[in-house]
Amino acid sequence: MKILITGKTGQLGHALQKRLQNMGEVIALDRSQMDLADLDQVRSVIRTIEPDLIINPAAYTAVDKAENELALAMRINGEAPGVMAQEAKRLGAAIIHYSTDYVFDGSKGSPYTEDDATGSLNAYGRSKLAGEQAVRESGASHLILRTSWIYGEHGNNFLKTVLRLAQARDELRIVADQHGAPTCSSSIADATACAIATLGSPSGLATAGDAWTDAxxxxxxxxxxxxxxxTTWYGFAKAILDHPSTSRKPPVVPITTQDYPLPAARPAYSVLSSARFIKTFCALPDWHDALTLCLDGMAKDHNQ
Incomplete structure (x- = not known):
């Protein structure tokens, strides 16, 4: 199976490369090799590689900048996934595309299911929702995986920010009224591999008329x-600093969203129910356990 992964330098793209390297021929590309803002290039690269499976973790992720760059965010997050899915359909390939908890407005107050109505509060969420719709409408075999609060050993994320600020500041002021589920990039990669293994390798279209597997x-x-x-961002930060490997542990002060105004509104509650994925494929660990494993790994790498 030939697997094309976008965004190889991102935290999720990096984790997917490591996890999927034994599941087939992995071809991982960065923006210089396939720029999602260039839709013609996206088509051309996919037609040249002819993958059996396209995995798209690449995205425009600057949530606040998206408020002023909606057209660019829509092209990368909305249109490009649709082009990838169309090419997957043409090739007889499958596509796995990642989306976000920010497609919801946060007013529900209990974990969102896949059947709940969407209603993003920001441009980023609207662009990601457009990508979901484009993939779905392509007719390609697909998995759209909504996740949340991604962090990991690689790339820029909340975990890295907290560790950096803990070394530089005597106090951390962290938002305590936004609720979500911190999700480690390696956990997402493991779950993606589980889904692929469960469904089996895509059949591909050697000739027109070949069919997908029933799975x-x-x-x-x-x-x-x-x-x-x-948890909240405050609870997440506290857990990071509580880990034994964190050398400096300044106090963490809870603040409100209003105390830390940003251009893009965030949902107050964006916890997602993963019951459907768990029933169909496998479960991810509790966020505390995944965070401990991540920080343990980072400490081990640092000490080597």
């Missing part, structure tokens, strides 16, 4: 994919 056809659709449990 891919039957299970195509939208799934929520996050760590178990929930």
């Amino acid at each position: 891919w056809k039957q299970h195509s659709g939208l799934y929520h994919l996050t760590a178990q449990g929930e």
